[in-house]
Amino acid sequence: MTIHSKYLWGIISIIALSLTSCKKSYLDFQEEGEPLSAKIRFVNARNNGASIHFWTYITRVTSSLVTQNQSTNYINTQFGDVQISFSEGSNSTLKASTQFGNAATFGASGGPNGPIPDYYHTVFAIRKKNSVTNDSLILFYDDLVAPAAGKAKVRFVHLAPLVSDIRVKANSNTLFNSIAYGRAGNSIIAGTGLSAYSLGPFVSVDAGTLRFELTKIANESNLALARQEIAVQEGKIYTIYLSGVTDTALTLNSFTHN
Structure with a gap:
């Protein structure tokens, strides 16, 4: 069967329109206007007295060290599927990392509870349960x-x-x-x-x-x-x-x- 060119272009136009009208998830990047970011407050809740820096992947997001039981202001950071980590003092070696937003089902240690664009969150650096030496991080949404x-x-x-x-x-x-x-x-x-x-x-x-x-x-x-x-x-x-x-x-x- 031969499809005339005018009908072919009509089909292509319909497909293109349907693709551009699809809704984006928060994992997609914004294409126009100001770039989106998640707003995160970071808290050092560990018990060893060491000051720390926070990171998203290989980017340090805190400008100064966060002392024990202190918190930052909200910082614009990456959203979606993101690894958040921390390091001690001036050392760039990461002490602990947690991948947020990396699972298909919701859970305490990941799931879709990753940072959301233009929303507020708190991330704690903590010790793991029943341990005073092993570290972890947890994320909360802030209403x-x-x-x-x-x-x-x-x-x-x-x-x-x-x-x-x-x-x-x-x-x-x-x-x-x-x-x-x-x-x-x-x-x-x-x-x-x-x-x-x-x-x-x-x-x-x-x-x-x-x-x-x-x-x-x-x-x-x-x-x-x-x-x-x-x-x-x-x-x-x-x-x-x-x-x-x-x-x-x-x-x-x-x-x-x-």
């Missing part, structure tokens, strides 16, 4: 929608590697019934689509001073904290995290997102 009037927003992350699951109370009210190591309260580590973005959610609390009480669920014993109270201001968004090695040498750390 920066402003709190309601009179309220603050709080996220609680458990980063004390030798401490089992904990219950978190603030001002005698239970904020989170159970948080495992490396997790945030109320986090979801299963499913796809929108549920993936619940990894590390914030909860609303009254502005003022929060007095924390942490309990090991395994034996209902209270943890000794070097710092028990954290003041939260109206309209502010906080991440609070537990760090330290033994049950009797733990600290609460906090930083604001806005």
Whole structure:
């Protein structure tokens, strides 16, 4: 069968139109306008006192060393399937690396929970569970929608590697019934689509001073904290995290997102 040229060009035009109208995923690069980037705040939550630099693949993204329990401002970085690493001091040798966004299903150590363009994230450098020598990294999505009037927003992350699951109370009210190591309260580590973005959610609390009480669920014993109270201001968004090695040498750390 012979196809006349005018019909052939019509078919080609339809195919071209259908290709150009396809939606792009966040793994694609923007073709026009300003290049997209993910916004990531980096936190050094390790327990050995060493200051570190953060990297995406072979590019160092921090301009100055991040000391223990300190965080950077949000930095424009690569999005999509990306390896995030850190090094100690002036040494360029990478101590630990994690590939984010590299799996077909959602999971705690990868999956599609990679950095998203024009979205905000927090990446922690941490010790691996039950270890004080092996390192890793975790990523959380940051919901920066402003709190309601009179309220603050709080996220609680458990980063004390030798401490089992904990219950978190603030001002005698239970904020989170159970948080495992490396997790945030109320986090979801299963499913796809929108549920993936619940990894590390914030909860609303009254502005003022929060007095924390942490309990090991395994034996209902209270943890000794070097710092028990954290003041939260109206309209502010906080991440609070537990760090330290033994049950009797733990600290609460906090930083604001806005």
